[in-house]
Amino acid sequence: MHAIAPELQVAAWLNTSQPLSLGQLRGKVVAVYAFQMLCPGCVSHGIPQAKTIRSTFDEQDVAVIGLHSVFEHHDVMTAKALEAFVHEYRIQFPVAIDQPAPRGAVPLTMEQYRLRGTPTLLLIDRQGRLRLNHFGRADDMQVGAVIGRLLAEPLAQQEVHCDDTACSIR
Amino acid sequence: MHAIAPELQVAAWLNTSQPLSLGQLRGKVVAVYAFQMLCPGCVSHGIPQAKTIRSTFDEQDVAVIGLHSVFEHHDVMTAKALEAFVHEYRIQFPVAIDQPAPRGAVPLTMEQYRLRGTPTLLLIDRQGRLRLNHFGRADDMQVGAVIGRLLAEPLAQQEVHCDDTACSIR
Amino acid sequence: MHAIAPELQVAAWLNTSQPLSLGQLRGKVVAVYAFQMLCPGCVSHGIPQAKTIRSTFDEQDVAVIGLHSVFEHHDVMTAKALEAFVHEYRIQFPVAIDQPAPRGAVPLTMEQYRLRGTPTLLLIDRQGRLRLNHFGRADDMQVGAVIGRLLAEPLAQQEVHCDDTACSIR
Amino acid sequence: MHAIAPELQVAAWLNTSQPLSLGQLRGKVVAVYAFQMLCPGCVSHGIPQAKTIRSTFDEQDVAVIGLHSVFEHHDVMTAKALEAFVHEYRIQFPVAIDQPAPRGAVPLTMEQYRLRGTPTLLLIDRQGRLRLNHFGRADDMQVGAVIGRLLAEPLAQQEVHCDDTACSIR
Numbered sequence: 219m220h221a222i223a224p225e226l227q228v229a230a231w232l233n234t235s236q237p238l239s240l241g242q243l244r245g246k247v248v249a250v251y252a253f254q255m256l257c258p259g260c261v262s263h264g265i266p267q268a269k270t271i272r273s274t275f276d277e278q279d280v281a282v283i284g285l286h287s288v289f290e291h292h293d294v295m296t297a298k299a300l301e302a303f304v305h306e307y308r309i310q311f312p313v314a315i316d317q318p319a320p321r322g323a324v325p326l327t328m329e330q331y332r333l334r335g336t337p338t339l340l341l342i343d344r345q346g347r348l349r350l351n352h353f354g355r356a357d358d359m360q361v362g363a364v365i366g367r368l369l370a371e372p373l374a375q376q377e378v379h380c381d382d383t384a385c386s387i388r
Numbered sequence: 389m390h391a392i393a394p395e396l397q398v399a400a401w402l403n404t405s406q407p408l409s410l411g412q413l414r415g416k417v418v419a420v421y422a423f424q425m426l427c428p429g430c431v432s433h434g435i436p437q438a439k440t441i442r443s444t445f446d447e448q449d450v451a452v453i454g455l456h457s458v459f460e461h462h463d464v465m466t467a468k469a470l471e472a473f474v475h476e477y478r479i480q481f482p483v484a485i486d487q488p489a490p491r492g493a494v495p496l497t498m499e500q501y502r503l504r505g506t507p508t509l510l511l512i513d514r515q516g517r518l519r520l521n522h523f524g525r526a527d528d529m530q531v532g533a534v535i536g537r538l539l540a541e542p543l544a545q546q547e548v549h550c551d552d553t554a555c556s557i558r
Numbered sequence: 559m560h561a562i563a564p565e566l567q568v569a570a571w572l573n574t575s576q577p578l579s580l581g582q583l584r585g586k587v588v589a590v591y592a593f594q595m596l597c598p599g600c601v602s603h604g605i606p607q608a609k610t611i612r613s614t615f616d617e618q619d620v621a622v623i624g625l626h627s628v629f630e631h632h633d634v635m636t637a638k639a640l641e642a643f644v645h646e647y648r649i650q651f652p653v654a655i656d657q658p659a660p661r662g663a664v665p666l667t668m669e670q671y672r673l674r675g676t677p678t679l680l681l682i683d684r685q686g687r688l689r690l691n692h693f694g695r696a697d698d699m700q701v702g703a704v705i706g707r708l709l710a711e712p713l714a715q716q717e718v719h720c721d722d723t724a725c726s727i728r
Numbered sequence: 729m730h731a732i733a734p735e736l737q738v739a740a741w742l743n744t745s746q747p748l749s750l751g752q753l754r755g756k757v758v759a760v761y762a763f764q765m766l767c768p769g770c771v772s773h774g775i776p777q778a779k780t781i782r783s784t785f786d787e788q789d790v791a792v793i794g795l796h797s798v799f800e801h802h803d804v805m806t807a808k809a810l811e812a813f814v815h816e817y818r819i820q821f822p823v824a825i826d827q828p829a830p831r832g833a834v835p836l837t838m839e840q841y842r843l844r845g846t847p848t849l850l851l852i853d854r855q856g857r858l859r860l861n862h863f864g865r866a867d868d869m870q871v872g873a874v875i876g877r878l879l880a881e882p883l884a885q886q887e888v889h890c891d892d893t894a895c896s897i898r
Contacts, residue, residue, distance in 0.1 A: 615873070711880060
């Protein structure tokens with residue numbers, strides 16, 4: 219039993235002409251890489267690994283999304299600073315800015331997914347279920363193996379869906 | 389359609405109390421890493437990657453076999469030299485010495501698989517079929533992705549097997 | 559003939575209780591590493607090399623100074639952002655913020671030394687003379703060799719010093 | 729006071745048309761890199777560092793010599809195997825084969841210099857004196873710094889030399 223991954227809560231998007239949602243990406247494996255631009259482990263490891271995922275797999279099969287989840291130094295890791303960072307580091311996949319909380323340092327998506335920090339790699343399967351929530355460094359081969367397995371899983375076949383008035387197959 | 393991988397032709401084994409065969413490994417994914425001990429790309433990349441495969445996956449799921457396929461400098465890459473190499477480089481998975489040809493420099497398994505050189509990574513699926521024959525450097529994430537996919541494939545279920553007298557399902 | 563290195567023009571200092579000057583560092587070899595916090599080559603190469611210089615040589619012999627010479631994205635590479643960066647990247651040597659120009663993007667020290675960009679390594683000998691102005695990546699061994707040579711040079715012995723009223727030997 | 733480095737005791741040379749001696753290299757800094765072809769630390773670190781020394785400094789200033797000091801697995805680290813190794817690893821500086829001892833595993837140069845193992849870097853100054861005997865991994869910057877210092881030292885000027893019957897200046 220794997221829970222469906224909740225939608226990302228996003229203040230703004232970079233590198234995409236319109237907002238993305240996990241719902242519309244159903245059918246693909248989705249890699250969400252949470253990072254902060256001033257987090258050394260993100261710069262040295264997380265961002266390069268996100269790029270490697272992007273270049274290793276076909277966009278038809280795997281979506282890659284950066285998630286800028288700022289929980290410290292909010293005053294300098296602004297949207298404007300992030301734009302410069304994304305430009306300088308040649309990040310070409312879509313990047314979501316995690317929605318700041320009304321109060322408290324931890325933004326909403328980070329809170330909902332109970333992320334322990336950055337970098338964190340989330341992997342969501344073709345059926346929209348959260349399958350990996352990995353904080354810190356992960357080996358390329360391990361990440362490749364998990365994505366490979368998720369890609370080999372069949373799409374959800376027919377599911378019986380029931381609401382108040384009826385059950386249907388879709 | 390993937391052809392069944394032919395059995396390795398082996399002069400001697402290291403790191404195993406008895407000879408292995410692809411047949412007896414059916415049900416596992418098998419990674420065969422062809423190398424030469426004096427091949428720089430094997431030492432810097434192939435052998436470390438073989439070790440990474442070994443440490444990333446469970447032995448119940450993935451078998452790793454080194455294949456010492458000497459096609460040059462035969463006089464110095466002897467069985468004795470290989471033993472020292474395997475010891476010094478702390479290689480702990482089984483290593484097969486490719487059977488030298490009666491004439492010619494290229495040993496028999498290398499010839500049969502038409503390997504282009506070393507290092508070469510062969511991946512064989514749970515049903516014994518050759519699925520990858522990759523010469524040269526391969527990224528860890530790509531290798532992980534292929535193995536992950538192969539692991540996710542179902543074992544051959546019922547197969548019809550025919551011999552001289554009858555056909556049966558098993 | 560090597561020209562005396564002009565003094566750094568500094569808006570503010572980090573990691574030091576009082577401002578430094580090249581004049582007061584006379585007698586040591588001084589490594590000034592110009593960088594920008596959002597410059598990938600600085601993060602991946604320049605800053606680590608500056609740290610290696612710091613850990614390789616004795617503070618009695620070699621001074622290391624970071625010089626934040628911002629010539630692009632001024633709005634996000636602020637003093638506050640730099641503070642966070644210096645904290646996160648555990649930079650412990652003194653860092654000078656290059657004095658912005660009254661007009662124009664290039665700050666004053668960068669202009670005076672005619673730096674081509676970041677990262678740039680400046681090496682100043684025990685007598686205060688500029689001996690290296692290297693833009694881009696430099697190998698550790700080369701940098702070590704230059705510093706080693708500079709350390710082996712004798713200190714300026716007697717120097718004639720003249721002011722308005724007299725010349726003296728000291 | 730630094731002792732004069734004793735001459736290497738060599739069974740055979742590779743990559744040089746005639747034998748070398750430390751005596752004839754007087755005036756240059758000499759880097760002697762002791763290694764064994766089946767020693768992992770030599771292959772991963774020592775040999776690459778020896779190549780970096782070769783490419784960093786001018787041949788007029790610094791001589792680089794490999795010293796194959798075999799103290800284990802003598803039966804497989806033969807001269808023939810070394811030739812293949814030197815060819816495959818594209819080693820282009822002269823390599824000396826340390827003279828085997830009449831009895832005992834440790835060859836004569838290794839014994840005389842009291843090397844603790846391989847890789848070991850020996851640095852000899854312009855006057856032929858042993859200045860560094862470093863066993864194991866050394867950072868590129870440190871090695872560069874030592875060589876840079878040695879290069880900056882003046883050549884021996886006149887030295888008084890005394891033997892049983894007289895003292896002379898030469």
